[in-house]
Amino acid sequence: MTDAPVDKPLTVLIACDTYPPHLNGAAQFGYRLARGMHGRGHNVHVLAPNDVNGGSRSDLEGEWPVHRLRSHGVPTHEYWRICLPWEIKKEIALLFDRVQPDVVHIQCHYMVGEYTLYEARKRGIRVIATNHFMPANLDPFLPFPKWLKRIVATNSWKDMGKVMGQAQVVTTPTPLAAEAMYRHAFLHDVMPLSNGIDASVYELHDGEQIPPHEAPTVLFVGRLAEEKHVDVLIDAVAKTPAHLGVRAEIIGGGEVRTALEAQVQRLGLQDRVVFRGLVSDEELREAYLKADLFCMPGTAELQSLVTLEAMSASKPVLLADAMALPHLVDKGRNGYLFTPGDSSELAGRITEILELPADEREKMGRTSREMVDRHSLEATLSTFEDLYRGDQGKRVNAG
Structure with a gap:
């Protein structure tokens, strides 16, 4: 795996498990990251669940391509969609063939982020992982008793460690979140890096x-x-x-x-x-x-x-x-x-x-x-740009 030259525009694949029109912090961050990197001259592609029923598709009319994977609605949530591994793994591999990314940036350890990371690792492509998730976010949508929710949370932390531990760099918005990931997901050296704002x-x-x-x-x-x-x-x-x-x-x-x-x-x-x-x-x-x-x-x-x-x-x-x-x-x-x-x-x-x-x-x-x-967005984008190129960097914009 080689680091990209400093002056070369990168092809960046941003993998999101939630993305606009979804309304939540992780979706908004994915959009702002794509917009920011596009504005810096990089070739940006976004991979996300389809926001409607139907097969996979690519939206090519916007400022950057958004590739939507076949997804399914969740009965307990008004808009959340999940992708099934056997429906998306081949689609992700074909997308890598077409896009040929220099770096992959996943936003979650669930299906889209997980299988995008695995494909990048197989191909020797650099991966940055950012965590926006806490198990408590799932609680209202799990129709289970509290004891079972605790088991789900423990397993979710474990999966986070297994998946994100394979990335070259792991970030999260605040030091407190980094500490939680160390305690529960056993992820060491998580970089606190603010989501940033203009x-x-x-x-x-x-x-x-x-x-x-x-x-x-x-x-x-x-x-x-x-x-x-x-x-x-x-x-x-x-x-x-x-x-x-x-x-x-x-x-x-x-x-x-x-x-x-x-x-x-x-x-x-x-x-x-x-x-x-x-x-x-x-x-x-x-x-x-x-x-x-x-x-x-x-x-x-x-x-x-x-x-x-x-x-x-x-x-x-x-x-x-x-x-x-x-x-x-x-x-x-x-x-x-x-x-x-x-x-x-x-x-x-x-x-x-x-x-x-x-x-x-x-x-x-x-x-x-x-x-x-x-919490400057420009500082956040500069730090991610350094990380994309292989510079662990010292410009940490902590929350």
Whole structure:
């Protein structure tokens, strides 16, 4: 295996088990990685499950080719798709014949990532593996008792170690995630490398004016899934002082939306909690800029790109004290952590921030924006580019 010359554009095959139009952090990272490497002049190909029923196909009309493998829906998830080994192994081999990649970058140890890695190893092609996954992400979709879910989680960690241990370099967004992979998957030397963000996208343009909401508004963005605990935010809004008139704006879709809407009805918050569903990128940007603060009550976040987006828009943040979220809070300066599941504590923090003078809230938002600088997307792309070429590199952009 030889390293690629520094000045030679690379053919990069990015293998994803979830990719847009799926809406989750791993899918968005795969897209941003492809866009970033394409922008740097590399020949990018993406391999992902087909997002609809039917056979394998290649979408060649976009800026880079996206090759879709035959996949099947999962009854317990609204959009997740799985690929079966006996249906995709030959397809992956044929794709390697056509594309002739210099480097492969897998985003998961499940079917697409696993069998792409095996094919690359057979051919002596360099592999970089990035993990965006925690076993807790699966819990809501496994109709099993807790003892069986624990066995599934243990086996999933074991499989992660078996697959990703064959890559030349393994990365994950935060040091905490790297430590979890060491403890549970027995993967040594995992590199913490932020997913990265282009903060300028979420800043106000010169001369741009976006009026705030009429009432103070807490924003949540993300998949409406059990592990996001949006119900805690809704309960917290109900517990804030009536004179503040606090609203919650919830962006995203998912399997628990019906239950959350029923909770809102039960609490009589129909005029204070707004479900916006899926929105365009421009609508999302405007939502960040209009909000007074951002809340992420989730407990299985490996980094939380949506929190970084809100911080890029100069918003104070209230985050559950779980997984990687503490890395994004400087207590009292850009926001606060709260005990996971404690809606009373969260309500108190919402009240505390919204009762601050406007200039103090703005100062907290500026601190959020300053903290995002260490998550520069350009630094992340540069580090991956070094890794693709065989340079283990020292430009580590840790979360």
